[in-house]
Amino acid sequence: MHAGLRITAFAAALAATFGTAYGVGKGVDPVVEDPAPARHESHGEAKPDAGGHGGHETAPAGGLQISEGGYTLDLRTPTVTAGKRTELSFAIRDSAGRAVTAYQREHEKELHLIVASRDLVTYRHLHPTRAADGTWSIPVELPRAGGYRVFADFTPAKKGAENLTLGADLAAAGSFEPQRMPAPNSTARIHGYEVRLDGGLRPGKAGELKLNVSRDGRPVKNLQPYLGAYGHLVALRSGDHAYVHVHPNGEPGDGSTRPGPQISFTATAPSSGTYRLFLDFKHEGKVHTAEFTVRAGAATTATEAPAHDEGTGEHGH
Helix, strand or coil: CCHHHHHHHHHHHHHHHHHHHHHHHHHCCCCEECCCCCEECCCCCCCCCCCECCCCCCEECECCCCEECCEEEEECCCEEECCCCEEEEEEEECCCCCECCCECCECCECEEEEEEECCCCCEEEECCEECCCCEEEEEECCCCCEEEEEEEEECECCCCCCCEEEEEEEEEECCCCCCCCCCCCCEEEECCEEEEEECCCEECEEEEEEEEEEECCEECCCCECECCECCEEEEEECCCCCEEEECEECCCCCCCCCCCCEEEEEEEECEEEEEEEEEEEEECCEEEEEEEEEEECCCCCCCECCCECCCCCEECC
């Protein structure tokens, strides 16, 4: 590609990114930090008797920094083209600049990769492949132009290492059209399923979120394990994309957790504000993603999210 063309493409990507940031800034609530922000729900903060994934101390909201704890997210593909399948590649580097090649497996994977648009309308939960040299890669196709945020959730296989979520910006070049964040809702419909959310997020305080899955008016009682659980929940704060990653209270095979229709989580909002919740669940061999908009500190409203077409949620492995 000629130098002039490269500069033009890069300028278009930058314009899309800043245009998205402006649209989000005009359309969402400001983030109001609490005096003592809650810690990041990397593995859930379950009740003392919940077992399974619970019982872990939470850490600060993640994804706000590209470097933390001596590790850096090196995003080697900072720009893609909207609607075009592109190989997304990156590496996690230690304080000496070396690519990390050993990780702890958590929820069946060494690393979880989340890609979300700045308006929090597009969401992808991906599982890239790691090469021997520490380079991670996965094909990704983003539907719309604009700014995105990439989150890498991992724990290095180093004694005493803690779970980290690092974030970096990604630009999708193309014709940009801003979208409003969906209104607060307590019911989501996806691929013929209905998921009802009971409970809400509380700033700085742990609270229980119960999600009930049904299909054709009947409760789904045979959910399948996905990433070692019956559900996988990610929360992103509007404005700065603070990342809260939680897991259910209990796990398959623990003798007390049922495979639906209800999936229970314990979560703490880092602050007041508007959040987007993304629930991944598996049934009859397929993974589906139910999406919610909630306001921390406010009761959920009995509204229904618009239905999504088949294939909205993307799950890489």
